[in-house]
Amino acid sequence: MNDLDTILSVIENPTRRRILMALVREPHYPLQLSKELGVSQQAIMKNLDILEKNGLVESRKESSDRGPVKMVYRPTSEFTLTIDMRNGLFRATLSMPASVDDAQENRDMEFDEVRETLSEIDRQISEFDRLREEMIERRNRMMSSFMHGPIASELGYLERSIIYGMLNSPEHDASEVSREMGLRDDTTTKVVNDIENKCKDPKRVMRNE
Amino acid sequence: MNDLDTILSVIENPTRRRILMALVREPHYPLQLSKELGVSQQAIMKNLDILEKNGLVESRKESSDRGPVKMVYRPTSEFTLTIDMRNGLFRATLSMPASVDDAQENRDMEFDEVRETLSEIDRQISEFDRLREEMIERRNRMMSSFMHGPIASELGYLERSIIYGMLNSPEHDASEVSREMGLRDDTTTKVVNDIENKCKDPKRVMRNE
Structure with missing residues (x-):
C-alpha cells in the first residue's frame, strides 16, 4: 500500500x-x-484528504451528544x-x-519511572544510531577508496558503473546486478573478471610499493 | 545550510x-x-538547479580537449x-x-574480499536497524499504554497533550516542555503534579486489582 515514493511525497x-x-x-x-496547529480548516481538510488517499490516515464518523456527527481522523500507517x-x-x-503482540509494558509504574525508562530507551536508540552511522561511514570509505583507487580509475564510464553496482549490492551476483542495471549478463561478467584479474596482477602490487 | 524541511522537499x-x-x-x-537516466536534458537541468540552490550539489566548469567547456556536478551534502x-x-x-579522517580502508584487497567485507558491513547495519526497531517499538508500546491507561484517559485534551509532551521528551524538564509547547510553566507543572499524585494514589492500585 505505502511505498517510499508515496510516503516521501506526502510527508515532505x-x-x-x-x-x-498530532494524530x-x-x-x-x-x-x-485547525485550532491546535493554527492552520485554516480548509488547509487542514485538503491535507487530511491527501493523507487519507495515500493510506496514512483513516476517518470515521463519530456521533456526539451535542452537535452534528463529526469525522474523526487517526493514523493507519x-x-x-x-x-x-x-x-x-x-x-x-x-x-x-x-506486528508485535500488544504486551502491556507498564505494570504499575509511576510517572517518573515511565519517564526514566523512556529516557533510557532513547539513549539506547541514539547509541544504535551512532553505531549504524559508524558502519555507514566505514562502508562509504571502503567503497570510495576502491572506486578512486588505481584499478577502478583506469576503467571507462560503463565499467565503473558496473563495479560500483557490484560493490553497492555485495549480496548479489553478477547476473542479479546485470538485471538491476538493465545490462546483459556477459557484459557484467567480463568487467568483473577483468577487475578480478587486475586485482591479482603482481605488477599492481609492485606499482603500489 | 541543510535542514530537514529543505532536504525532504528536495528529495521527495x-x-x-x-x-x-548517479552523482x-x-x-x-x-x-x-540525461542519457544515464533516460530523462530530457531540460528536466535534468531544472532538477540540478533545484539541487544546487538547496545546497545538495555543486557545479564546476571543466574544460575538455574537444568540444566546449562543460558544467560538471557533484554532491556536496x-x-x-x-x-x-x-x-x-x-x-x-x-x-x-x-567528518572522519579519510583513512584508506582497503590496503591491497582483492575484489572478492572488498565485496565480502561490504556484505558483512551491510549485515551489521541491518542488525543495528533491527535493534533500533525493537527499541522504537518498545518506546511506542510504553508511551501508548501509559496514554491509554486508566490515569491518562481521565484527563482532558490539554492535560493529555502535556503528559504526551513530557513522555515524548523524557530528557526535558517541565519548563523545557512548556517552552516547546508554548505553554506557561505553571500550567505544565500543575498537570504533572496531578498525574504524579494519581500514580501514587493507593485507590488506583486497588482498582486495578
Missing part, C-alpha cells in the same frame, strides 16, 4: 507532518487540528524511512514494523 | 533522487545524466534522515556525519 509537506504528529498522539477532528546520503553512497530504505 | 522528487544516486557514484555533466511513524510516535531526525 510540513503541515502534513504536523497533522501526523499519533490521539485521534482528532478537523476543527481540533507505521514505518521507518531512512535516507543515507554521502559522497559515495545514496540509499533510501523503508521498513514496516513487524 | 524521484528524478532528483535518481540524479543524486554519489561519480561527478556527471548534464548530458551524461552528507546526511542521514530518519522518519519514524507509529500509531503513538512521530519522529523526524536529521544527522550529519562527523
Whole structure:
C-alpha cells in the first residue's frame, strides 16, 4: 500500500507532518487540528484528504451528544524511512514494523519511572544510531577508496558503473546486478573478471610499493 | 545550510533522487545524466538547479580537449534522515556525519574480499536497524499504554497533550516542555503534579486489582 515514493511525497509537506504528529498522539477532528496547529480548516481538510488517499490516515464518523456527527481522523500507517546520503553512497530504505503482540509494558509504574525508562530507551536508540552511522561511514570509505583507487580509475564510464553496482549490492551476483542495471549478463561478467584479474596482477602490487 | 524541511522537499522528487544516486557514484555533466537516466536534458537541468540552490550539489566548469567547456556536478551534502511513524510516535531526525579522517580502508584487497567485507558491513547495519526497531517499538508500546491507561484517559485534551509532551521528551524538564509547547510553566507543572499524585494514589492500585 505505502511505498517510499508515496510516503516521501506526502510527508515532505510540513503541515502534513504536523497533522501526523498530532494524530499519533490521539485521534482528532478537523476543527481540533485547525485550532491546535493554527492552520485554516480548509488547509487542514485538503491535507487530511491527501493523507487519507495515500493510506496514512483513516476517518470515521463519530456521533456526539451535542452537535452534528463529526469525522474523526487517526493514523493507519507505521514505518521507518531512512535516507543515507554521502559522497559515495545514496540509499533510501523503508521498513514496516513487524506486528508485535500488544504486551502491556507498564505494570504499575509511576510517572517518573515511565519517564526514566523512556529516557533510557532513547539513549539506547541514539547509541544504535551512532553505531549504524559508524558502519555507514566505514562502508562509504571502503567503497570510495576502491572506486578512486588505481584499478577502478583506469576503467571507462560503463565499467565503473558496473563495479560500483557490484560493490553497492555485495549480496548479489553478477547476473542479479546485470538485471538491476538493465545490462546483459556477459557484459557484467567480463568487467568483473577483468577487475578480478587486475586485482591479482603482481605488477599492481609492485606499482603500489 | 541543510535542514530537514529543505532536504525532504528536495528529495521527495524521484528524478532528483535518481540524479543524486548517479552523482554519489561519480561527478556527471548534464548530458551524461540525461542519457544515464533516460530523462530530457531540460528536466535534468531544472532538477540540478533545484539541487544546487538547496545546497545538495555543486557545479564546476571543466574544460575538455574537444568540444566546449562543460558544467560538471557533484554532491556536496552528507546526511542521514530518519522518519519514524507509529500509531503513538512521530519522529523526524536529521544527522550529519562527523567528518572522519579519510583513512584508506582497503590496503591491497582483492575484489572478492572488498565485496565480502561490504556484505558483512551491510549485515551489521541491518542488525543495528533491527535493534533500533525493537527499541522504537518498545518506546511506542510504553508511551501508548501509559496514554491509554486508566490515569491518562481521565484527563482532558490539554492535560493529555502535556503528559504526551513530557513522555515524548523524557530528557526535558517541565519548563523545557512548556517552552516547546508554548505553554506557561505553571500550567505544565500543575498537570504533572496531578498525574504524579494519581500514580501514587493507593485507590488506583486497588482498582486495578
